[in-house]
Amino acid sequence: MLNYITIFVSYKMERSNHIKGQGAQRNVINRFDKYTYEPEDEDFETVKTTFTEVFPKSIVNPVKSPDLSMEYSLNPYQGCEHGCSYCFARPTHEYWGFSAGIDFERKIMVKKNAPELLEKFFKKRGYTPKTIVMSGNTDPYQPVERKLEITRKLLQVFLDYRHPVSFITKNALILRDLDLLIQLAEKNLVSVNLSIPTINEDLRKVMEPRTSSVKNKLKALEILSQNGIPVNVMAAPVIPGLNSEEGLNIYKTVSELGAKSAHHALIRLNDTVEPVFVQWVNAHFPERSQKVLNLIRSMRAGNLGEKRYFERYKGEGNIAEMIHQTFALARRKYFHGKHIAPLATEHFTGSKEQQLRLF
Template sequence: MKKEFIKGQGAVENIHNRFFKNRYETSIYQDDYEEELAKTQILEVFPKTIVNKVKGNSLPFLYSVNPYQGCEHGCAYCYARPTHQYWGFSAGVDFERVILVKKNAPELLEEFFLKRGYKVSTIQLSGNTDCYQPLERKLEITRKILQLCLDYRHPVSIITKNALILRDLDILKQLAAKNLVNVSLSIPTINEELRRVLEPRTSSVKIKLKALQTLSENNIPTHVMVAPIIPGLNSMEILPILKTIAENGANSFGYTLVGLNDEVEPVFKDWLEIHYPDRKEKVLNQIASLHKGNLAEKNIAKRNAGNGNFADMIHKTFDIGRKKFFSQSKFPALSTDLFDGSKGEQLRLF
């Protein structure tokens, strides 16, 4: 049966969960199947801990907090897709439409803050899936976490694709006044036509740039992740993106090279077949050229370094953009000496 595009989704179908013996198969009743897949299911889970300690030194933070598992944004390239399988779901459509929410995240984070001997280190929201995905508008778990960070004067770094972050501008401004927050916006493309299919349920390019500008105008340090760079899709946009984000107030930028690890590969291949069948093989071949002939590279540092002429060209283009648009820009380190663990004792009095 021919695979069909469902509006608002990145994945085309549910792919097999490698931890299961049984396989997903598309129903012969395709209309009913698509109607069911298009719905978002919310499942509350009750973790005992919420803070993840990041191993190794490949990332610029020690701790991460993920209020949600799975992500409605629907990015076909998302490296977090395979993690959905540990919960018994598919890395395909399930990842976008079955969202596990951790409503007790703020309480668990406060318990973490109050641990005896806790040494403060910036917490990243989020390291896996987006803390401002559409469900956050209703559930406000991220907002409660930010309020907690403000109460305890704890540094927090945010990464998101969604302009919903501006809802919490009141808290962000207070955190920024104490040098306790910075924000990274993910802007892999400024081509709205590409954005609409590459990350279908994120904020539009125009709205993302407006969010970047608003955060900057309110003295909130802003960083842009131009990520991932996908050869043949957004690799030709590097300099225009850097120019645009500089004009809208970004303090700095970072980037990654795409890698189709594990179940990301079949999801992305299906996505290419639906949206860009004429250049599917070219894109896949160029991705493979970045990783010594492989579509995947699990080591983060090696994946982002890449190999070969195409990787060198990408790095050199970013170097040119850095010198041209960000030569004087700095991204300040957050304060870690304002943390007030006694806040918990004070709150308990009430």
């Protein structure tokens, strides 16, 4: 893998153009494939995004990572159109036989039967309700959701069963479902984690080429907050040399617009996320790409990735410590006394036992 990365970086440094509106610049080798062939002259700008319906037998996934606060996740899509080169979910596309590169952004699998599967899950005998996070592995409000409305249908199921749900998204499309979110918020059944890694629109266009604009994200934050929907802002990932100086400005801005809390996370480039990011940073920031990569290595013991639980969020060294101190200061300054309360579970009406208690 290291030889492949070196060859590809050298290739990208010589190129004078890049694919606009795209995070990955090419496909990268699937680590599970023994043989891989890709024409060097393939025009990836002409590759169309495809959407394939898949038929999972279950939709709610238990989360076993000890350093994650969520207990269940739900992903209505596989792959994501937003085009963030650093997305930690990219390697999961390889389990489907695709690449973590351009395939992750242009070969999207959709789970139209997700609402029915969720309802089936709620009806399991003896099920104890716990907050389900959407999505954890892909954005439930990525562009295709505007047409398919799978997430909206899922949201209706959460409301019907009075079950708590928390969202992770980069897209202001969530405002389309404000009517359902308000009803859930009235019973403390919903929270939103809005990803805002930068408030510099020029940088946003490069980091997250197909997400909502900074203006629309901030407007979504304001409207959600005004309607009683608690919002946590995720300033992630923090990339030294690109957006690492924005901590105070981001926290100040989102706090004034109503965010109840905010958190940050250092960038980590595990498995095939690494070559995708290296391609991207060389294409868009050739004059400082090596500086950025070396700063990341300084936080990751000489590597670009980190898989160890807990350590993957901490980092090490002076750069990591400076970043953590800046965000800690911002949190004390702009979020003192603010917090998001745990979501309610006592309203759940799913299992027969709980339904009988209503009479």
